[in-house]
Amino acid sequence: MKVLLTGAAGFIGYHVAEALLGRGARVVGVDDLNPYYDVRLKQARLERLAAHEGFRFYRADIADHAALRAAGDGWDLIVHLAAQAGVRYSIDNPFAYAAANMTGHLSVLELARHSPGLRHLVYAxxxxxxxxxTPLPYAETARAxxxxxxxxxxxxxxEMMSAAYAHLYGLRQTGLRFFTVYGPWGRPDMAYFGFAEAIMAGRPITLYDGGTLKRDFTYIDDIVAGVMGVIDHAPSNAGEHRVFNIGNHRAEFVRDLVHLLEAELGRKAMIVDAPRPAADPVETCADLSALNALTGYLPKTKLDQGVxxxxxxxxxxxAERG
Structure with missing residues (x-):
């Protein structure tokens, strides 16, 4: 199987690439290595992927359609995970999101519709x-x-562009609504990673509303199992477009995450309380019944184990960074 995987140097992309390569797939990873967070981490992920004979890396901005097309052809599967991430960063850098997330997604859709042997497009x-x-737990049938x-x-x-392309061109697609993903090789801009760095450095951390916000923290191995399950259960019909939640179905207090980090690091956090930003929900929790019915998806990793x-x-x- 020949796979195009965008965002290969990213957190989820790296782990999904490892899983695909472990199955013997040939994976072409695309990433622009933008400096949104420490590029050394992205490069270290790519170095590990490069150890696999079936992996090839192609550096490109997915919003540049000509560059994306130059990555190759003959794809059996496209896994599109590249995006400009981060909720708060979008407040100060809106055009980065329009380019990477909207123009970039359109570029991938255009590539997919001109790939005659493509069996499935999976996207984040x-x-x-x-x-x-939105009522809890979030169900795919809820308003969005x-x-x-x-x-x-x-x-x-x-999601709406994908629905249109499924209708117009018969593309088989699956969108995955990721909840809060954490684990090894994670993103430094995520709260759990930033908290760990601050605790170790003796810097204060900010908890909104006293740490009473709740998140559906999902360990990376469970996320990868869900992604691979979707890949194994591609849509049967041309033009079928599905959207699934992929999370843990367990909302945890952010303050409990901090307590677990303190215990593992052996240090107390210096906490600053602040009001919840307008862009942050009070609680998130995934209804996983649809994904479970299709693939048997059932997350296994509890928060204390994952931390x-x-x-x-x-x-x-x-230690490796010195």
Whole structure:
């Protein structure tokens, strides 16, 4: 199987690439290595992927359609995980989101419709699309037309573009609404990673509303299992477009995450309390019944187990950086 995987140097992209390569797939990874966070981490992920004979890396901005087309052809599967991430970053850098998330997604769709042997396009959406006032747990049938951030609006726009391309060109597609993903080789801009760095450095961390916000923290191995399950259960019919939640179905207090980090690091956090930003929901929790019915998806990793594994990796990463 020949796979194009965008965002290969990213957190989820790296782990999905490892899983595909472990199955013997030939993977062409595309990434622009933008400096949104430490590029050394992205490069280190790519170095590990390069050890696989079936992996080839192609550096390109997916919003540049000519550059994306030059990555190759003959794709059996496209896994599109590249995006400009981060909710708050979109407030100050809106055009980065329009380019990467909307023009970039359109570029991938155009590539897909001109790939005659393509069996399936799997792409990343986000739990952020649910916006304000959505009943818990979030179900795929809930409204998704009240975004609280530009990031959320771009990801919902991606879903709508995919629906249009499925209808017009018969593309088989699956969108995955990722909830809060964490684990080894994670993103430094995510709260759990930033908290760990601050605690180790003796810097204060900010908890909104006393840490009472709740998130559906999902360990990376469970996310990869869900992605691979979707790949194994491609749509049967031309033009079929599906959207699934992929999370943990368990909302945890952010303050409990901090306590677990303190325990694993052996240090107390210096906490600053602040009001919740307007773009942040009070709680997120995924209804997983649809994905479970299709693939048997059932997350296995509890938060304390996942934090332990993350900190074990984090210590090694810090030591290697010196």
């Amino acid at each position: 959406s986000s739990s952020s699309v649910y916006g304000a006032g 037309d009240r975004p609280q951030s530009l990031y959320a609006a771009t990801k919902r726009a991606d 332990k594994k993350f900190i074990a990796w984090y210590r090694i990463w810090c």
